[in-house]
Amino acid sequence: MSGGRVAGGVAIDRSRTIRFRWAGRDYTGFAGDTLASALLANGVSLFGRSFKYHRPRGLLAAGLDEPNAIVQLERGAATIPNLKASYVELYDELYAQPVNAWPSVNFDLMAVNALFKRFIPAAFYYKTFMWPNWLLFEPLIRKAAGLGQSPKNADPDIYAQLSAHCDALVIGGGIAGLAAALAAGRTGRRVMLVTGGAHWGGRFAGSEELVESKPAQAWIASALRELADLPNVALHNRTLATGHYDDGLVALCERVTDHMPLADRTGARQRLWRVRAGEVILATGAFERPLAFANNDLPGIMLAGAAAVYLHRYGVLVGRQLVIATNNDSGWHAAVSLAKAGARIVAIVDARTAPPPTLLATADAMGIAVRCGAAPERAVGGKRVRAVKVAALDAQGRLSGKSEHFACDTLLMSGGWNPAVHLHSQAGGGLRLDSALQSFLPNPRDGILSLGGAAGDFSIDSTLVAARGRVTDPVNAPVRPIWSLSRTAEPDPLAWVDFQNDVTAGDIAIAARENFRSVEHLKRYTTLGMATDQGKISNVSGIGVLSQLLSRPMEAIGTTRFRPPYDPTAIGVFAGHRVGDGLVPRRRLALDHRHVAAGARIEEYGGWMRPVAYPRAGETEAQAIAREVRAVRTGVGLVESSPLGKIEVKGPDAAAFLDRIYVNTISTLKPGRCRYALMLNENGTIFDDGIVTRLAEDHFLVGTTSGHVAAIAEILEEWLQCEWPGLRVLTQDVTTCWAVLNLAGPKARDVLDALDSSIDFGAAAFPHMQHREGEIAGIRARVARISFSGELSYEIAVPWRDVDPLWTALTAAGEPHGLTPFGIEALMTMRIEKGFLHVGSETDGATQPQDVGFAALLAKKKSDFIGRRSTQRPDSLRDGRRQLVGIAVDGTQPAEVGAHIVGVGRKAAIGSDGWITSSAWSPTIDAPVALAMVNDGAARIGEAVRIWDLGRWREGRIVERCRYDPEGARLDV
Amino acid sequence: MLIDCPWCGPRSEREFRCGGEGHIVRPETPDAVDDTVWADYLFYRDNPKGLGYERWLHRFGCGRWFNVVRSTTDHRLAAVYGMSDPRPELGGDR
């Protein structure tokens, strides 16, 4: 005989029947039920199998502390693993499965593990499977010991995020939370009151308790009415506080649609709230402790307080024939409630020798048998408890004498209460042991107030006083600490402490024997308090058992620091919109639509969507790249270079400042001139390169690589603000103010000459490495004669909004010359042919200027600059450093980037001489070209080398970097 | 953390970047110092347990750098002051 539905239940609506499916069978429940309460009402007592031993398990708790009834909700992409049945709200057509039963909950093949229980003690996995290879065993163990299945598909749901501010955030919707919100709300403060569950009122909802002389439910209803009328108070149910951080920052997870039928759900499934509160009031209640005796994990054994909640909230009686085992008053109150609802109380077993006389008198009046100074020794049963053996406790707390047999269908236990101090601890709050409760209480901390059960205050009256801001000193009747029940000093190996992780008192004894005596070591060695439990059920009991074993006080053993999240939270909640295309914004070029219309294939380069190439019909990408290179080398091409970094540096000290930033001397640059310059970090490593232009005496344009502009803008400011605040300099990143078109090729000047312009593009009037401002086709433009391709080249920058007419004008003027749009790959091929450095390809975190051909530049400058001192360390000055060279590769295929360069006659196994850093097919010289960083490379020009890549050998030769127009004649035209 | 930017007032930690230990002095003439002194400037940091000097940037705010005294054990900000302000003494509660 097991439980079923009886009268009462404040949360359920008996007029609305809900159909659902559990473990392959159809059931019905009522609106307001949880999956757990509905199954209990249907007489279900077996909810799953345990983690390691696959023992049958039933419901232990009524909330987030439930360790056994862990379910896999829904199927396919919508599936969610490891939810507690006691926290899943029922909705029509809900589909759920137990997580740990294979092939079924009633017939579990893995239960064979239970036969080997004595061989799978604490740390068994670590010890046994270390040799020869954990990886061999892991898949098997994962199948045998595991929780639910992760979804295989991408999460189809949407998650929202928002921030909020308030004067007081009250966490917990029980009597304490409601009272605190009322007190704060009545003073006009901005208050947020949140509760994790669907219903308000906490543990006392629907109970016989009186609050301010009213029945609890009536008080709760009137409190909610008053709060709803206060404009400065916001109420949020189904909103669980999962993380509590510094200075009043709390993360809340609101379950927006999880309680609705799948078909009715729209919008965000869950919502992350980031709340910054002036004061955080923790009214998070307390968790009841189980008692640790043999077979205490049988289905039908439940926490006494949970049985009361199932009755009061859902009108469900968990059993008909009950034994209550307790060490404190609360077990008696539960017994009385359940007896009134129609259960037969077989016996109340209290570990204390002298419980309060009023409780004894009540039991006597109800005809309930009472055993004082006694405790359960062993539960008897298979898939459900059938009886319990009870024995007396001696003065040391050991079981002794003859045991007594009580037949029952349900055993309720209460081992005392642990204040839910998780959120207090997460924010750095300290804990202290309370000897009456035998548990940990929060120490006072600025900005955080704990109330009610969370503060170890189990008196409604005292809690109401504290909620109004008065300091109270709650007094609790001492519980009798009985951490593990056995007849000897040795704990029982079948007395469960952590049900979810299958850790028994015997496992803790093994850990203690092997000297894992701190609570942090105990946790990691036995897995106590891990997984979704995170110490809710087991933490304090584990410390208690260890304290008993080591004869050391609990406070000397310590507590683990609790960390967020309080309860497992979907990663999607934290990701919010930052998934897929929302992760990193795709930046599009000013003329993106033009490139697409011109047939460009677009890909991402450093966050920018840029044309790879513009393949024509019937052309491969490689053919398109080669055609584009030839067009630039022989005619004229056009590429959009808008992402190139542009930082304006202005002020009387701008030149002096840039002298300190660059390896080059910038102050000698004349207005209207450009200079290629190299920037190091303070470690002497090459950080960036680019063209610096002096626009005016006190005004510079600093060109950076596309990917580094934000970092460089920030670094320039850091030096100015932190190191040289006396320099009169302003900086501004103007990268996206100016769109840039680069016209390159021997016919580039012909194209510009055909346009109406205030600038004289003549070779003498506008030489290489100079800069002009003026108008082109009526558009204000900044033009620099600089080149990354090695051809005559003009970089034309115009205000972003004006670039479309410039493109039109240039392509029209270029048509007679066969103007060809070209992509990044053609540009990169040309720069490899020219042997130009590409920061990030040729350079890594150890590359210094002398390694890439700038030794003379480094030696020439007399004044200090960032990183200079670091280029004078012994390692920087030694011979044989890797140096940038070209590699001529035999054959027709380009070499792989990353392929190793090995001296002839040597094998890769005895060391690499360097590696290929850039590689391409050169249509210009009709051969593969490559750049490489090679040990002592500059001195080895002409040397034959072998090239190794993933087991494949090729032959090649070290050559000069520049393979095309080494004299630069084509630039100077 | 809630960081009291000298320019913007208290703002969420998410808007800031920690720039490491504060009051690191760059040698006046780097060429004149030996490798040990230079390495000390580049790499060696106090990393105290408790109060320590740091510099922070209000990166997604005013863009200004400033100094703080922060406890590494409980994240308490004991002082916030400008880059050019004198360094406060930490006192005995460090």
Ligand SMILES: [Zn+2]
């Ligand atoms: Zn600011």
